[in-house]
Amino acid sequence: MGARYSYYLLVDSREGQLKESEITRTAPSTAPTRGNVRQGFVYERVPHITLKSIANNAEIDVIHEHYQALIEPLREQINETLGKAWQEWDIPREADIKWPESVARIHADWWKQRIARQQAIDASIAAKAEFEYLYDKPYEDRKKIRVAGPFTVESLSPHRVLGVDENDQLIDPSDPKVAEGQAEYNAARDFVQIILENLKTAGVQQAHKEDKIVFNSLVPWPGDLVCGEGAYEDNTGEKRAAIFIGPEFGTVSRPDLVSAAREAGDAGFDVLIACAFNYDAHSSEFEKLGRIPVLKARMNADLHMAEDLKNTGKGNLFVIFGEPDIDILHAENDQVCVKVNGVDVFHPNTGEVRSDGADGIACWFIDTDYNEESFFVRHAYFLGANDPYKALKTTLKTEVNEDVWATLNSDTSRPFARPKSGRIAVKVINHLGDEVMKVFKVL
Numbered sequence: 001m002g003a004r005y006s007y008y009l010l011v012d013s014r015e016g017q018l019k020e021s022e023i024t025r026t027a028p029s030t031a032p033t034r035g036n037v038r039q040g041f042v043y044e045r046v047p048h049i050t051l052k053s054i055a056n057n058a059e060i061d062v063i064h065e066h067y068q069a070l071i072e073p074l075r076e077q078i079n080e081t082l083g084k085a086w087q088e089w090d091i092p093r094e095a096d097i098k099w100p101e102s103v104a105r106i107h108a109d110w111w112k113q114r115i116a117r118q119q120a121i122d123a124s125i126a127a128k129a130e131f132e133y134l135y136d137k138p139y140e141d142r143k144k145i146r147v148a149g150p151f152t153v154e155s156l157s158p159h160r161v162l163g164v165d166e167n168d169q170l171i172d173p174s175d176p177k178v179a180e181g182q183a184e185y186n187a188a189r190d191f192v193q194i195i196l197e198n199l200k201t202a203g204v205q206q207a208h209k210e211d212k213i214v215f216n217s218l219v220p221w222p223g224d225l226v227c228g229e230g231a232y233e234d235n236t237g238e239k240r241a242a243i244f245i246g247p248e249f250g251t252v253s254r255p256d257l258v259s260a261a262r263e264a265g266d267a268g269f270d271v272l273i274a275c276a277f278n279y280d281a282h283s284s285e286f287e288k289l290g291r292i293p294v295l296k297a298r299m300n301a302d303l304h305m306a307e308d309l310k311n312t313g314k315g316n317l318f319v320i321f322g323e324p325d326i327d328i329l330h331a332e333n334d335q336v337c338v339k340v341n342g343v344d345v346f347h348p349n350t351g352e353v354r355s356d357g358a359d360g361i362a363c364w365f366i367d368t369d370y371n372e373e374s375f376f377v378r379h380a381y382f383l384g385a386n387d388p389y390k391a392l393k394t395t396l397k398t399e400v401n402e403d404v405w406a407t408l409n410s411d412t413s414r415p416f417a418r419p420k421s422g423r424i425a426v427k428v429i430n431h432l433g434d435e436v437m438k439v440f441k442v443l
Contacts, residue, residue, distance in 0.1 A: 004395060007144040012039035019139055025059070025127040041138035047129040059124045067117035074110040078103060088114070145396055191248045195275060195303065196220065196228050199243065202317045204273060204297050213273075218243070225260040226267065242269040246276025246299075254282040257296075261289035275299050275318055281372070281425055281439045284323055295320050298434050324364070324428040324438055331415035336442055338379075338413040338426060340364050343436075358383055358411045362431045368416045370425035370439060377427075379413050418442055 009016045013033050019042045021028035054060070071088075079086055081103050093111070095104040200218035213232050221229040221242070228243030242264035246252040257274055264272040273295045287294055297318040325341040342357040366379035393400050407414055419442055427437040 004397075005146040007141045007146040008138040009042040009141050010035060010037060010039065011042055012036045015141060016042045023127065025124060044134045044137040044139065045131040046134060047126040047131045049125055049129045053129040054125055057124060057128045059128065060121055063117065063120045063124060067113055067120070071110055071113045071117070074106050074113070077106050078110065081106075145398070147396070192227050192245050193220075195245050195299070196243065198303060198317055199228070199230075199275065204295070204318045204320055206320045213241075215241075221267075223263055223267065225256070226263050226269075226272075229269075230273070239270045240268070242267065242272045244272060244274045246274065246278075248277075251278040251280050252276040252283060253280045254286050257283055257286050257294055258289060261292050261294050265290055265292045271295060273297060277301065277303075279436075281370075281375075281437050284436055284438045287323070298436075319434045324426060324436060326426055326438065326440065328440060328442060329412075333415075335415040335417055337415050338366055338424070340381075340411050340426070340428065343428060343430070360430055361411075362429050362433075364426060364428045366413055366416075367425040367427075369419040369421050370423045371421055372423065372439075375425055375427060375437065379416065381408055381410055381413065383409065383411060 009019050011017075011020070013035055017029045017031075017033065023042075023045070075086065075088065075091065078084070078091065082099070084090075091107070091110065095107045099107070196218060200215055203215060204213040206212065215230045215232050216238070218228055218230040221227055223242075225244055226242040227245055230241040230243055231238055232241060233239070242260070244257070244260040244264075246256070252274060257272075260274065261272045269292065271293050272289075275297045277299050279296060279298070283296065297320050300317045300319070303317060323344045325344050327339040327341060329337040329339055331337050340358060340361065343360055361383045363380065363382045365375075365377045365381070367375050368378045392405070422441055422443055423439055424442050425437055425439045427435055429435045
């Protein structure tokens with residue numbers, strides 16, 4: 001949200017229609033526009049000029065007649081003054097120094113119109129010819145600044161990958177040579193083992209430094225979903241923590257957490273600590289299964305390169321960011337508002353849920369019509385502490401309306417219509433860059 005990008009002319013916009021008309025030398029389209037980006041952009045193009053396209057271009061005759069009415073009288077004046085009978089192709093490019101000044105001016109005007117006629121004809125030929133779009137060169141709209149696009153990617157879905165050989169034939173995993181190579185690969189780079197090693201060194205950080213979970217020991221656990229057993233101290237003594245690690249490329253869903261918490265309870269653990277790069281929206285609502293509290297730690301993206309990083313334990317590699325404390329308020333005209341009060345953070349040392357104020361939130365976003373598949377930022381609000389208004393002006397290199405900005409630097413949203421889907425989603429991001437999303441029903 002703090003970067004500037006170029007804004008391009010959309011085909012489905014009035015400006016795009018006018019630009020397309022200018023390029024093709026045709027009348028502008030009168031079709032209604034909606035600004036739909038899926039219709040594409042207005043692109044630069046390269047003409048393919050052929051003799052056929054020139055011969056079929058009737059506009060050339062119109063251009064010639066228009067300029068002929070301008071340059072023919074000038075040619076006649078030159079011939080009459082100098083006593084010549086020059087045709088167009090006879091008139092010299094440079095005026096003779098012996099000519100009168102009046103003739104030199106007429107000669108200059110004649111060549112000016114003559115060149116303008118040729119340029120108009122060339123432009124018509126290029127516009128009427130077949131062409132190829134340059135899809136890497138859309139026309140830029142310099143009157144607008146694009147701060148962020150409408151697309152967001154929540155996570156990558158896990159997929160099964162099948163290996164193929166040099167002949168594009170599927171590799172049989174039962175082949176002894178393949179199995180041997182796979183075993184060497186897994187031994188060299190076991191994702192779960194790498195995460196457990198970093199987790200043991202770094203611990204789990206929460207909103208406050210004093211709430212950090214430091215493991216006394218952390219060893220692998222031969223479970224189905226629970227893959228590690230950790231021990232840490234709290235106010236009541238030592239706690240046994242079951243460690244659940246999500247996929248390297250994928251999202252942890254609520255059923256995954258339920259199954260892992262049930263397994264942890266059956267094995268006699270005191271708490272479940274889930275570590276994942278991404279959680280789905282409904283996971284934020286799952287905090288406890290019976291007596292087993294569930295702590296959801298978000299893993300830093302740097303752990304994708306854990307093999308190349310030094311395991312110093314100084315980075316915020318595992319951070320627990322609690323559930324946002326949200327109120328749904330009624331507004332005029334049957335609309336609703338969202339007010340963010342802060343973030344509820346689980347305190348592992350006491351087992352209590354503590355509510356932090358809005359000061360711990362850097363920004364928060366609302367999808368006012370959540371479809372349970374993709375989160376679209378339809379409202380954006382910023383609560384940064386380091387004068388985000390000044391930073392925004394510096395980034396955009398322009399003046400920002402302070403009254404409008406005041407509606408963005410707020411813990412209460414602007415009113416919006418009730419969602420057609422019956423759900424809204426609120427995503428909250430703290431100053432460390434960690435995020436959590438929660439879905440609410442609004443009927």
